[in-house]
Amino acid sequence: MPGSMSKLGGLANGLLACSRTGTLSNQVRGVVHKSLLKLPSEHPEPWDYKHKGFNYIDGLKDDTQAHLHQNSKLIVIEGNIGSGKTTLAKQLADQLGFVHIPEFRMDDILIDRYGNDLRNYYSKFPARYRLPDMSMFYKNPRGELSAAMQDRIFNCRFDQYLNALAHILNTGQGVVLERTPHSDFVFANAMRDKNYIGHEYFKHYYFVRKNALPQLHFWPHLVVYLNTPTNKCLENIKRRGNTDEIAVVDERYLKTIEESYKDSLREYRNHSKILAYDWTKPGDTDAVVEDIERLDLDFFEWHSGDVMEEWNTIVDSIGWNGWRQYVTNKFDARMLAFDGIPKHEVGELYTNPRDTGHFLHVMRKEVLKSPFGYGYIAKNGDHQAGITAWHTGHHLPEPWYEYYFREAYYDDLTSHETSLDLDSDSYDPDYVHHHH
């Protein structure tokens, strides 16, 4: 039986990348340790998507399938807080020759390219724009902006997942990713359970999630779930020594996450392979690598479930290039996922337009000290980039951005005050002290 399966797998494979490597076409060879990965001499150099992006013209020059090989896989590490994900993910990426994308943190979007930490300007921002990072959240979990933070985290995880896909399709290198937008709801559940976020936003979260996840199209090849008992997680969290975190992340919080992960895995099961480990005592990475090597992550046939379907139903190089543009550009995906969702009934996400105006004033007068946006400020050392800019979706000089909400959002933000006052001459620093 395994023999015939592998023949079929090889057939499905032959339609894809590995048909070039003659010796591999008759047998399935899944993910291997980096020392065993033999790439043919004509294997192309990785495409520098972070600097060049990937557009229609690039699609004529660079073939996506030529980049893909047996290790071009997306592996996701899931687990509770303090379960030991990061340690495993790093070692796994190291052994397999994958790139390790650590879990998204708010710090990734709160510090801009000039090194400005927006948190240093929070006293000048209107309250709605003081988005908490994790340590602020742990200090004041019942704050008004916990929902806004969770909303932003989901949004950025969406971007991060697209980054992982873009890395695979542009370079052929596999990715080990910690947590995904698919499993992000475990935190929404835990925060709702502790009443950190309200009912309105909780409903809104699931509505957005339902709208957004299909736009990611690809599911992970493999989900590695580290099942660590909550008391063990608590020990690890105590060892980290963050007193605020210890106060917020209690037994009940972790239990909710653990229970929610059961739902998450049930959902993953329809699309991905799953390896679940009892991680009470941190296991051996070598053993995990061996387990991964034994898995067949290339097999798919019609009418036998949806596992690996998205990866194996793209029929030609035009299809691959299309998806590669989609995940690299992110504009279409973000638009389909997040645009047009009404949130006027979600009080926790409401933003007073006057606050937006003041935020823009502060950005121009205090943070960037320029009427221009990111990448176009000469006195900060920006060269005259973007004179041939021809991309859609954002106005940054570079064709590719990591997170929309790091810098690209700033160009899209407008308000009545600032539209009539392009140099922010009407900036009133005392706005934050006024009664609104």
Add this chain to the structure above:
Amino acid sequence: MADSTRVSEKELERREGFIRAGRRERHLIDPFTWSYPWKGAGAMLGISVAALYLQNRWNKKPYYYAIVPRLILVGAATAVGYAAGALREKHYQTRDAVIEHYMQLHPEDFDHFNDRSGRSFSQVLLPWYPRRTQYTRYD
């Protein structure tokens, strides 16, 4: 016809010449004296450059943002404006030529144009007798 309404031939020539398109002397600073193609090109160029400036300001961008593709677009828009003006000029020239040709062929249809001062109002208006309704008898 009362002499007060009559003007000299010279004055008539001046008036006609002033009103006719393209007869005014060209001034670089007065777009209303330009030819149609240059009017069209100038209008499109002005609108494009103004739009470009406002677009940059609105989107927090310096003048050089995407300037290469944008200048190409501005050039294309200006060319379209020039072509539209040329088309307009051509249209009016053709129309005038057709009418003049017809007037040459049928001068008898245009006799009334020879009397350039036209009729006086006494020849235009019908006689009028003041009759007021409130004095009308309805028996």
